[in-house]
Amino acid sequence: MTPHTRGLLLLILVTAVWGSTFAVVKELGALLDPAELIAWRFTVAAVALLPVLALSRRRAPVSPRPPRRDLWRDGLLIGAWLVAGYGTQTIALQTTSANRAAFFTALSVVLVPVWLVFAQRRRMPAALWVALPLAVLGLGLLSWEGGAFVAGDAWALACAVTYAAFIIALEQVAPRHAALPFTFAQLIVVAVLAWAWALVQGGVTVPPAAAWGPLLYLGVIATAATTLMQTVGQKTVTAAEASLIYALEPVTATLFSFLLIGERVGLRGALGGALVVVATVLSQRADAAPHPELPAPQPGTEDLTG
Template sequence: MRRARLIGLLYLNLATLFWGSTFVMVKDSLATLEPGQINFARFSVATLFFLPFLLGQNRALWWAGLELGAWLFAAYLTQTVGLQYTTASRSAFITTLYVVALPLFMGLLGRRLQWPIWVGAGLAILGVGLLSYDGSPPNLGDLWTLGTALCFTFYIWRMESHTQRFPALPLTGVQMLTVAVGSGLWTLFERPTWDFEGFPYASILYLGVVASALCIWLQALGQRTVPAPQAAVVFTLEPVYAAAFAYVFLGERLGLQGLVGALLIVVATLISQLKGEKPRPEQVTPEVA
């Protein structure tokens, strides 16, 4: 049971590592594409990998995948639109507010949460704030990204339930398909032009294969054994990874405030594992597709 939890944490940390690399690529893609185009292209690529697993699935799995896909579509849309107006670091901070929103919401539903979850969530938010807050005034992008945090709150909450009932690969595939279709419909409102000569093929391929298909599948596997509040705290490592990628590829350096923030986030993820919820019997399932 302990081993299953550790493997689940490994899956979630790998997904967070890859997600931390996406901000630069999305920003780069926004130079030539609209938000709906980016999400339509990346999730269409992601869907291709899961098409064989969608055949013969029952109606219950499709409804579960459609529900999760709807939350995921709203989350990625609001985040991508927000990045048009706000900085990547501020976007990372606002998005991570779901770390606090999720346990508060689940507490309202009656779930008893252990103290490490609350301490970890508080330290994580403080750390992300020190790491990411750039002191500029609020803007329209901040409002859009606040919607991202709310959508991810409900997405992670519902993911915990559905991953106990359905296999990860087809459940992920339905989500990818849902986001791709939703994003395609959104482009009807944007009415964009498609410039295939200046199309960011490499960025879209990475966003589709690694940051979408692989990461959502890893999340589905991880949340089989890791409760949603702990998963949310693990995801706060995303801006730490993002800062590391920015340092390597863009030459951006963290000051003392940013380094303190990164350390607080790491400490938060460790504290959240001290005395967290024990996985229920239905959470410890064979890790098979």
Template sequence: MSPSPAGVGILLIVTLIWGTTFVATKALVGGAAAPLGPGAATFWRFAIATVCFMPLVVGRPVPRGIWLAGLNLSFWLWAGYATQAIGLKYTTVNRSAFVTSLNVVFVPILTVMAGRKVGRLVWVMVGVALAGAALLTYDGSQPNIGDLWTLGCAVTYATYIMRLERYANHFSTRALTMAQLVGVAAFSLPWMIGEATFTGAGWGNWSPGVLVAILYMGVVATLLTTWLQAIGQKSVPGVHASLLYTTEPVFASAFAMAFFGESMGFNGWLGASLILTAAVASQAFPMLARRTNGSGASPSLDRTATESP
């Protein structure tokens, strides 16, 4: 399946929003005086997203098998968010963005392990994007424990991308989004309780600034992105989606520069250019080839969904 322009555009919007979450998460959980622990930050953003999304699914039929699919997806999604939040407690926004973008390597590897072919163009663009992410975010300091936690995010999120590709075309977007939000909140609740009980993190410092940040994370950066990602990956294969997601460090670095004063420099701008080149080329070439072959119609975003998004 070639990526559709609409799906590519939707996933780029998702990635732009994700770029803001590094700054927001760092502000919430970073440092010894952080207002929230990683468990509390993850739980509350998904609990808020669940409550806000619930009116869209109340009274609708529950598709058969949706909760099993949701449990599968939400575990990998929770693992990705959790390891990234823990990592941001110890590492910088730029380094977190780079290590997270390593999922661009793991997705095609998992695709090959699943017995499917990955084109040579994808592998070339993976290398270009990876080189760009390294130039963009490497700050010259030694690796730290936060980098290791974030590497876990790259692996688990790559698995999530692959699983979402499978389920996105079997269930309606609404039902799949709701199942994932509920699942991640459920996985995060015991983590938050254990964090407050055994680490002394408490239940959070709920200042007005923290409340605004967690509401943004819940409604925009969680509810909206989870929904849009499920729509976008109906018409964008996992390996192509992972390349689009490598633009995340570009957005994250821009926001880090604006809010935390983290500088990009010449290498950073060069890296950003390589990432954008890889993302554009990986999507444009297959779409041009499809039109040249006489199949210019893009697949419907909801061709297999049981209801509209």
């Protein structure tokens, strides 16, 4: 197996795992409130990633470069956007279906190039003019099939907006840091902010026994492990190939929602979902050019541990 093929398979696996989380979070939401669910998930993820980070640092050659002082500052910025994204998504899943939330959330990929068009004051690419109405039409068909527009749909749209902001912010600051330390900083920040959120809401409870299996899956597999697989996979896969694979996340979410919790998609929903996927792919084509406002990777930041 070539490194490129292995990278493609890893990213496909990552996308499948991401798709499965919608059904898992929806079911887990019946046992934990959103703040506690996110707090426990990211605490488990940080604990799972800690030995990997320690082992990587032990094996890495001694670097003359001191650790960057802005690691935790940037981690706080990205972690805050992540809390907003995961929080709105978790709240959305309390009142809307998992497959519907997945397609609504996928709108974030379309929003990124739209935001950059306004930020850079440049002409909107033709592909984006096509992608936007397709995405709106697709979401309309999804809503039409699922009945009236519910509060969860609004929260899912909010998730798309906050996750688009996360993507843009991450692209600005990620080149400054090695992958594993920066990922660990983000996990810690999200966990701390989520615990603070839970305390403000009225306190923290110990999850019931039925919640620990899903929490371990979300923390270890869907957060810590996927981060490592994505880091390894994208070393040999182009950004264009990766974006096409990631566009399939709502499709895998629909599949797992059917297999795990029995959610079904009718003809209108399937057509709407297909339009969202097409819009996502088109928006990536529109965003193919480099972003002049984003920094180039600095020498030495392409390693995992710094």
